[in-house]
Amino acid sequence: MPFYKPLKGMPIEDRQRTIAGIQRLRAQFDAVNFPGKKTSESLILGTWNIRNFDDDRFNYGPRMEESFYYIAEIMSRFDILAVQEICENLAPLDRLMHHLGYQYDYIVTDVTHSGLGGNRERLGFVYDKDKVKFKGVAGELVLPDKMLISEAADKGRQFARTPFGCQFQSGWFKFLFSTVHIYYGSASTKSQAYARRVEEIKAVAKYLSKEAKMSDANQILVGDFNILEPGSKGFDALEKNGFTAVRNRMGSNRDRTKYYDQISFRSRKNEVKLLEPKREDRVFQFFDSVYRPDDFETYKPVIQERLKAKLNIAKADLAKATSKKKREKAENQIKAIEAARKSDASLEEYYGEWRTFQMSDHLPLWVELEINFSDAYLEYLLTYQSDAE
Numbered sequence: 001m002p003f004y005k006p007l008k009g010m011p012i013e014d015r016q017r018t019i020a021g022i023q024r025l026r027a028q029f030d031a032v033n034f035p036g037k038k039t040s041e042s043l044i045l046g047t048w049n050i051r052n053f054d055d056d057r058f059n060y061g062p063r064m065e066e067s068f069y070y071i072a073e074i075m076s077r078f079d080i081l082a083v084q085e086i087c088e089n090l091a092p093l094d095r096l097m098h099h100l101g102y103q104y105d106y107i108v109t110d111v112t113h114s115g116l117g118g119n120r121e122r123l124g125f126v127y128d129k130d131k132v133k134f135k136g137v138a139g140e141l142v143l144p145d146k147m148l149i150s151e152a153a154d155k156g157r158q159f160a161r162t163p164f165g166c167q168f169q170s171g172w173f174k175f176l177f178s179t180v181h182i183y184y185g186s187a188s189t190k191s192q193a194y195a196r197r198v199e200e201i202k203a204v205a206k207y208l209s210k211e212a213k214m215s216d217a218n219q220i221l222v223g224d225f226n227i228l229e230p231g232s233k234g235f236d237a238l239e240k241n242g243f244t245a246v247r248n249r250m251g252s253n254r255d256r257t258k259y260y261d262q263i264s265f266r267s268r269k270n271e272v273k274l275l276e277p278k279r280e281d282r283v284f285q286f287f288d289s290v291y292r293p294d295d296f297e298t299y300k301p302v303i304q305e306r307l308k309a310k311l312n313i314a315k316a317d318l319a320k321a322t323s324k325k326k327r328e329k330a331e332n333q334i335k336a337i338e339a340a341r342k343s344d345a346s347l348e349e350y351y352g353e354w355r356t357f358q359m360s361d362h363l364p365l366w367v368e369l370e371i372n373f374s375d376a377y378l379e380y381l382l383t384y385q386s387d388a389e
Contacts, residue, residue: 001076001101002069002072002073002076002099002100002101003072003098003099003100003101004022004069006098006099007019007069010065010066014065014066017066017298018065018066018069018070021066021069021070021289021290022069022070022073024288024289024290025070025073025074025286025289025290026073027289028284028286028288028289029077029284032281032284034077034284034366035275035366035368037077037079037131039131040171040371040372041171041370041371041372042275042368042369042370042371042372043079043080043131043132043170043171043173043368043369043371044077044078044079044080044366044367044368045078045079045080045081045177045220045222045263045366045367045368045369046078046080046081046082046222046263046364046365046366046367047081047082047083047084047179047222047223047224047261047262047263047364047365048074048075048081048082048083048084048261048360048362048363048364048365049083049084049085049181049223049224049260049261049360049361049362050071050083050084050085050086050360050362051085051356051357051359051360051361051362052085052087052357053083053085053086053087053092053093054087054089054092055087055088055089057087058357059310059333059336059337060353060354060356060357061357061358062092063092063357063358064302064358067358067359068092068095068096068099069099070286070290070359071096071099071359072096072099072100074284074286074364075096075100075104075126076100076101076104077366078126078128078364078366079127079128079131079132079170080125080126080127080128080131080132080168080170080177081125081126081127081364082123082124082125082177082179082222082223083106083108083123083124083125083126083179084121084123084179084180084181084223084224085121085181085224086108086121086122086123086124087111087120087121087122088111088120088122090108093106093108097126100126103128103129103130104126104127104128104129105126105127105129105134106124106125106126106127107124107125107127107134107138107166108122108123108124108125109122109123109124109140109162109164110122112160112161112162118159118160118161118162118181119161121161121181123161123162123163123164123179123180123181123223124164124179125166125168125177125179127168131170132168132169132170133168133169133170134166134167134168135166135167135168135169135174136167137166137167138164138165138166138167139164139165139166140162140163140164140165141159141162141163141164141165141178141204141207141208142158142162143158143159143203143207147203147206147207149196149199149200149203150199151192151193151195151196151198151199155196159180159183159200159203159204160182160183160200161180161181161182161183163178163179163180163204163223164178164179164180165177165178165179165208167217170371171371171372171373172371172372172373172374172377173218173271173369173370173371173373174216174217174218175217175218175219175220175272176208176211176215176217176218176219176220177220177222178204178208178219178220178221178222178223179221179222179223180200180204180221180222180223180224180225181223181224182197182200182201182204182223182224182225182226182234183196183197183200183226184197184226185197189228189232189233197226197234198233198234198237201225201227201234201237201238202237202241204221205221205237205238205240205241205242205243206241208221208241208243208266209241209242209243209266212242212266212268215268216268217268218265218266218267218268218271218272219243219265219266219268220263220264220265220272221238221243221264221265221266222261222262222263222264222365223261223262224260224261224362225238225260225261225262226260227258227259227260227262228258228259229251229258229259230245230247230259235259235262238262238264242266243264243265243266244264244265244266244267245262245263245264246262246263246264246265246274246282246365246367247280248280248281248282248283248365249280249281250281250283251283252283252362252363252364252365253361253362253363254287254356254361254362254363256283256285256363260362261362261363261365262365263282263365263366263367271373272369273369273370274367274368274369274370275368275369275370276368282365282366282367283363283364283365284363284364284365284366285363286359286363286364287355287359290359291355291358291359293352296347296348296351299351299354299355300344300347300351303347303350303351303354304341304347307337307340307341307350308341310333310337311334311337311338311341314330314333314334314337315330315334317329317330317333318330318331318334
């Protein structure tokens with residue numbers, strides 16, 4: 001359960017709005033039959049790309065205090081959650097962990113090199129220490145020369161963002177949990193950039209598939225694959241390498257039209273067992289409860305105030321710019337901010353994008369897995385014979 005006591009320190013209007021949002025989220029979790037935590041029977045595992053958390057490089061942030069409460073409320077429903085787009089400064093993540101409470105911890109990578117196209121982001125895992133044990137093994141996936149990504153004849157490269165994996169155990173269930181944020185590149189499926197995206201998916205699935213044959217751990221591979229839809233080249237790359245993808249009827253982007261995010265697995269001796277295996281609605285649409293379209297008027301004064309402050313900063317940057325590049329950057333910022341402030345219609349359009357930098361433009365995915373194999377083990381012991389016998 002998140003740590004709510006600091007809400008006392010918020011101005012009463014902000015506190016009441018934040019509590020109302022939390023209450024709507026809690027009611028929504030109940031309404032969609034999101035599983036409750038069961039100490040010894042099941043594990044709630046998921047993945048979430050938390051958009052640009054949290055360095056304001058795109059000039060829509062930073063996140064407000066209430067957003068940290070909403071994100072913490074969602075995260076608290078998971079026993080372990082893979083996260084993507086964690087930025088270089090870890091202070092916002094530490095702030096989020098304070099809201100989550102002492103029983104939660106995280107493991108993240110260092111930042112990716114900007115020269116590889118990884119935007120200096122981190123991958124990682126947030127987990128409930130009361131439920132999940134980190135087994136002390138962690139590593140980033142570096143491809144051998146013969147497996148380098150080659151979307152064109154003269155190319156041979158590593159991942160834009162190096163996949164990250166850790167070994168965990170919950171109850172009887174041991175698993176290697178790996179997460180990715182696959183290179184996006186271009187929307188055109190005929191472009192080399194799209195081919196690079198598919199090749200990255202193939203490479204990580206193939207590599208982990210080979211590792212699975214030499215390991216006694218269950219392989220769970222999740223993250224932002226930038227997959228367009230089931231049956232596309234990227235999706236097929238997972239299944240052709242032995243991974244089973246968890247199906248959902250609708251996508252995981254903000255309007256649920258794209259299937260960017262995926263949860264997939266390779267099971268050891270049928271140990272990956274989904275509770276409610278026929279469910280196809282394991283995506284949580286938080287915009288039904290917080291930062292809703294109808295909430296624009298509530299946040300309009302906040303947006304106006306922030307845009308005014310950003311405009312003043314951009315004008316100051318322009319005044320002290322010493323190079324053509326810096327002047328153009330400041331001029332473009334001023335132009336974009338003034339366009340957003342022009343009318344209620346432009347402010348409302350800005351709100352539609354702004355809210356994704358408060359929450360995310362991706363929705364969290366989840367599965368509930370069985371972790372108690374004691375009955376099966378007892379059955380095994382019934383016919384077990386030791387060497388001494």
